[in-house]
Amino acid sequence: MTKEELKGVYKTYRDLPLTPITSVNSAANRTGFWKTFKPVMDAEKCIKCGICWKFCPDVAVKMKPGELPSFDLEHCKGCGICAHECPKKAITMVMEGE
Amino acid sequence: MKMVMTGNYASAYGAKVCRAEVISAYPITPQTSIVEKIATLVSSGEMKAQFVKVESEHSAMAALISASMTGARTYTATSSHGLLLMHELLIWAAGARTPIVMSNVCRANGPPWSVWADHHDAIAQRDTGWMQVFCEGNQEVLDSIIMAYKLGENPNIRLPTMINEDAFILSHTVEPVDVPEMEDVDDFLPPYNPRFKLDVDEPYGFGSLVMPEMYMEFRFKINEAMEAARQGWRDVEKDFEKKFGRNHGGMVEFYQCEDADAVLIMAGSIASTAKDVVDKLRSEGKKVGLARIRIFRPFPVEEIRKLAGMTNILAMCDHSYTFGHWGPMAQEVRGALYDLADKPLLKNYIVGLGGKDMTPEVIEKIYLKTLALKDGLDADIEWIGVKGHGGW
Numbered sequence: 372m373t374k375e376e377l378k379g380v381y382k383t384y385r386d387l388p389l390t391p392i393t394s395v396n397s398a399a400n401r402t403g404f405w406k407t408f409k410p411v412m413d414a415e416k417c418i419k420c421g422i423c424w425k426f427c428p429d430v431a432v433k434m435k436p437g438e439l440p441s442f443d444l445e446h447c448k449g450c451g452i453c454a455h456e457c458p459k460k461a462i463t464m465v466m467e468g469e
Numbered sequence: 470m471k472m473v474m475t476g477n478y479a480s481a482y483g484a485k486v487c488r489a490e491v492i493s494a495y496p497i498t499p500q501t502s503i504v505e506k507i508a509t510l511v512s513s514g515e516m517k518a519q520f521v522k523v524e525s526e527h528s529a530m531a532a533l534i535s536a537s538m539t540g541a542r543t544y545t546a547t548s549s550h551g552l553l554l555m556h557e558l559l560i561w562a563a564g565a566r567t568p569i570v571m572s573n574v575c576r577a578n579g580p581p582w583s584v585w586a587d588h589h590d591a592i593a594q595r596d597t598g599w600m601q602v603f604c605e606g607n608q609e610v611l612d613s614i615i616m617a618y619k620l621g622e623n624p625n626i627r628l629p630t631m632i633n634e635d636a637f638i639l640s641h642t643v644e645p646v647d648v649p650e651m652e653d654v655d656d657f658l659p660p661y662n663p664r665f666k667l668d669v670d671e672p673y674g675f676g677s678l679v680m681p682e683m684y685m686e687f688r689f690k691i692n693e694a695m696e697a698a699r700q701g702w703r704d705v706e707k708d709f710e711k712k713f714g715r716n717h718g719g720m721v722e723f724y725q726c727e728d729a730d731a732v733l734i735m736a737g738s739i740a741s742t743a744k745d746v747v748d749k750l751r752s753e754g755k756k757v758g759l760a761r762i763r764i765f766r767p768f769p770v771e772e773i774r775k776l777a778g779m780t781n782i783l784a785m786c787d788h789s790y791t792f793g794h795w796g797p798m799a800q801e802v803r804g805a806l807y808d809l810a811d812k813p814l815l816k817n818y819i820v821g822l823g824g825k826d827m828t829p830e831v832i833e834k835i836y837l838k839t840l841a842l843k844d845g846l847d848a849d850i851e852w853i854g855v856k857g858h859g860g861w
Binding site for chain 1: 565
């Protein structure tokens with residue numbers, strides 16, 4: 372919750388739940404802006420093995436069986452694990468904005 | 470049904486009659502037979518619960534916090550170094566307001582390595598936000614588990630509880646224990662049903678970051694619940710007595726304190742031995758009494774102040790210690806008495822660390838030492854039974 376959102380509901384400690392509870396889950400929490408580098412895929416080198424999809428710690432590599440993987444850049448934090456693990460060096464980490 | 474059982478089996482049956490639904494634990498001496506018994510009850514189908522095997526006590530507590538947040542009734546047991554390893558998650562459990570009940574078999578911390586009774590493990594968790602009960606006997610171990618769920622799950626309290634039983638003296642000693650019928654416990658203890666739950670169909674995030682402007686408010690709420698739990702423990706024990714016909718003395722049990730010249734304060738199983746010593750000394754015309762701290766968190770301030778009106782000499786026998794200061798319970802007793810105009814003398818004894826035997830003879834010596842303090846304290850604090858120190 373932002374300060375503005377809180378103003379409407381939180382006047383005293385009695386208005387608070389027992390422990391902080393948010394209705395916003397991690398899918399709605401866009402952490403992608405943290406990254407410095409973003410992954411870029413070379414579709415010609417990719418063999419669709421799914422290793423990048425398996426290793427992504429943020430479930431930000433999306434892949435359907437038999438299709439090329441894609442990156443959910445709203446949640447990718449740019450850690451580069453996918454690029455490091457790719458057996459065909461098909462993923463390159465590129466500076467954001469380039 | 471009356472059965473003969475150890476304190477550890479009384480703990481296991483306590484979890485069973487309360488219909489604990491998720492158990493997660495890691496074995497450690499002298500706790501192991503609690504979770505072994507529960508594992509047996511679960512595998513035979515006598516107890517309908519999920520038993521989650523884990524690689525450490527830290528993970529056991531983490532599993533229970535999550536399980537409790539789904540609305541399940543949860544139980545675990547540990548001891549000594551296992552409890553110390555849980556420390557981080559104990560604070561989390563209280564902050565998440567999960568009414569977990571845990572048996573801690575009080576055992577000394579190493580080194581020197583020891584598996585015998587003292588209260589240092591439990592006392593080291595004083596500031597985690599857990600309610601703490603110290604038991605004198607096996608019946609009290611079982612009954613306290615029922616009371617702890619009843620009080621801890623109360624929406625105005627919603628705190629976890631640690632039930633402390635002394636290593637071996639309770640954990641491995643058999644006594645007759647009345648195991649209540651599950652239907653009677655059902656009448657007393659309704660199912661746990663928190664308003665907000667972990668639920669994949671209705672997802673919430675729990676325990677998230679709050680800004681500095683809000684953090685203290687959540688801490689204040691825990692403290693408010695803990696303060697309310699003082700009356701809560703008095704009330705829940707009265708309700709328990711109505712239903713089951715037993716009580717264990719309230720937050721502090723007074724034994725022959727009313728007209729006493731000197732009263733020792735103790736917690737845990739040594740209080741049971743001390744009652745026999747009180748009887749013996751009373752039969753010899755010496756007016757002594759015993760006060761047993763049963764609930765340590767929340768601290769029973771009013772009950773301790775009552776003692777000041779009963780006697781002129783108090784002595785706290787701490788079954789643990791804080792290096793560089795008095796015993797922890799003595800500090801709290803002293804703090805509770807500070808505001809009184811007419812204060813009794815208060816001496817602090819450190820006793821029984823690492824299972825050093827607290828025989829009736831040793832306790833009698835302590836009583837005689839304390840009675841001799843009529844004209845003032847000889848020292849604030851004295852360690853009892855240390856070879857080469859203080860005449861031992």
